[in-house]
Amino acid sequence: MSITFYGHPFSAYCKKVLIAFYEHDLAYELRQIDFEGSSALDEFSEIWPIKRMPVIVDQGRPVIESSIIIEHIDQHYHRDVRLVPQDSQSALESRFMDRFFDNYISTPQMTVVFDVLRDQQDRDAYGVAKAKELLETSYEWLDTKMADRTWAIGDDFSMADCAAGPALFYAHWTHPIDPKFGHIHAYRNRLMVRPSFARCIEEARPYRHLFPLGAPQAD
Template structure:
């Protein structure tokens, strides 16, 4: 398998966690301005040029959640990303969408707005994104009150989504100390070997974070 990705990308880390959880062999085709040949391969395979993208035996698989489900079906390992029970799987998918839409997306609003010229900043949009993150944090804190992982006692797809989402979101909108359950969950994610590996592999690129990476994590 080949994974077209960059180690510092949140959505790429989401897939890397799933790969590392089950020790699946793959080749990282690192995207970036210094790798034009890889970028050309990626564009030929997926004209939308979004990452990550998985190439497996001639089949291209885009989108992080779909890639993880694909791996669970075609390259299953001891850590299953989705439970066999379709009702339980629905809960996992809901949480996966929650982290992508209500944590990752508003976090990215802060980042993308920082690239704009001073007179083009979307202050209202950033304020709305901050309010959404606060609401998401509060809901997650209550949700995690009696759980080890997002969907219960088992690590899976939802936690792959949660790890990079909460990692970067806390950089742009620190999780309030009042949300002890959520902060503890974030620490459990950081201690998970698969995510710890992804975080370490991304350390050389922290200077790329436009808002400035904090001296922690």
């Protein structure tokens, strides 16, 4: 039985999980969610009333939240690839870096984007300023962290890199990463040519018009 994937190719958190699917060469059936009314949306809402993507259904069992989904497929469908290291200390580092990219890169990035989507009278200039401040602090910390690393936890590609790809991809579109952070730019470039993430980028290319700040041609 194939896995059913509820999500959208342009979503950062869906990309995060799809990277893991592609690393494992795992097949799935996409039920695309566009929030404009469809049988897929009705199914999705029934499974997860909070309606945050992605969600998968594996053999009748829903699995919710991107990091949990990655751990689930890593446990049950790994081949020669393990995205959560078997060494306990490395596993903790992978989970920590996963949370870093979700909480301190993706979350403030989305704060800036969602603010643009609001009506003018509902915008939050203070919240956006604080989000950009957090991004700058996160960039500085990450640049130092990546000075001697190929991937987020060292030499091995892990769950943390699944989170990093879309986080840094969209963050640079939203609040450009200063050229002085050369280690981040090099890491982002490595992520973009990783076959699993490169596939995600291409699959989402037709939806770039949805990005409210404008999508750069360079990526």
